[in-house]
Amino acid sequence: MKLSAELKALEARLGYTFERPDLLVRAVTHSSMSSPTRQDNQRLEFLGDRVLGLVMSEALLEHDKSASEGQLAPRFNALVRKETCADVARDIDLGAALKLGRSEMMSGGRRKQALLGDAMEAVIAAVYRDAGFDIARDMILRLWGARVQSVEADARDPKTSLQEWAQARKLPPPKYDLVQRSGPDHAPVFKIAVRLENGLSAEATDSSKRKAEQAAAKALLAEVEKG
Known part of the structure; x- marks a missing residue:
């Protein structure tokens, strides 16, 4: 499968080139564009949420080896919540590559927080399925950047x-x-x-x-x- 120019540009922003480009296509396909021959990203979103959770759990344990579970839990929540995923999606302009139905596109779907957060999780799962956990972890930590180090202040609700x-x-x-x-x-x-x-x-x-x-x-x- 040959990727569109938008998806090739997204690969560059992700810092990862897919062996199976169909996974990336599926990850950016919203349910408003699904069909019997085109799968949407909902199942990948489900998996990506779990991959992200494991990566952030490990990162937090490594970053602060003395933190208690009570201290780690709100930090974890701050890093994996939908708003944070959407912020990362905006950083890489994921919205520009999304495949949306006409009504979703007309209602500003490329900027919707929930839609961007879901798609970010789906992209994580796509990389995980394509290359395994280590590559997915490296990409996540690169994209989340300083958020892991600064999360203690952010997590104070x-x-x-x-x-x-x-x-x-x-x-x-x-x-x-x-x-x-x-x-x-x-x-x-x-x-x-x-x-x-x-x-x-x-x-x-x-x-x-x-x-x-x-x-x-x-x-x-x-x-x-x-x-």
């Missing part, structure tokens, strides 16, 4: 920290409200407000509701910790 701060002062849990949702369906922007019963509050915006809540909690946490 500001929502959890803010709730613990409130509990320690016998306050009810922080309350999160959607203030505004703007932008088109394929690129929404959420404005979230978080409030404490003592009257303190903060707002933040992001393309992800979850990230907006975390950013608002981080801003409010910084405010209360200053005081």
Whole structure:
């Protein structure tokens, strides 16, 4: 099978050339483009999630040999969650190579976080099936880069920290409200407000509701910790 120019360029960005190009084609094929003769990437996504998990588990153990399971778990979650996979996908412009149905393409599928995250996991599985675990691990660690070293700070969930701060002062849990949702369906922007019963509050915006809540909690946490 001869790869398209887009997929050859993706190989270059991945730093890996496929012996079985059909695996890469399948990895970038969304379910909106599947047919009886064309498989989508869902089964590869399932496998890639597990390969990524093993690679990150080993990397975290190697990076911090004294960390407890309780310390490792949130770091692991931060490295393998869909948002992180989508960020890596954006780094290599995976969206440009995706095979999408017309409706998915028209709704901005090449930029959708869930779709990019799923495709990144599928690409990982494709490399694993094509070349084995060692090559897949090398590619993952290269693409994730400094994220493994910096994950301790990233893994500190500001929502959890803010709730613990409130509990320690016998306050009810922080309350999160959607203030505004703007932008088109394929690129929404959420404005979230978080409030404490003592009257303190903060707002933040992001393309992800979850990230907006975390950013608002981080801003409010910084405010209360200053005081």
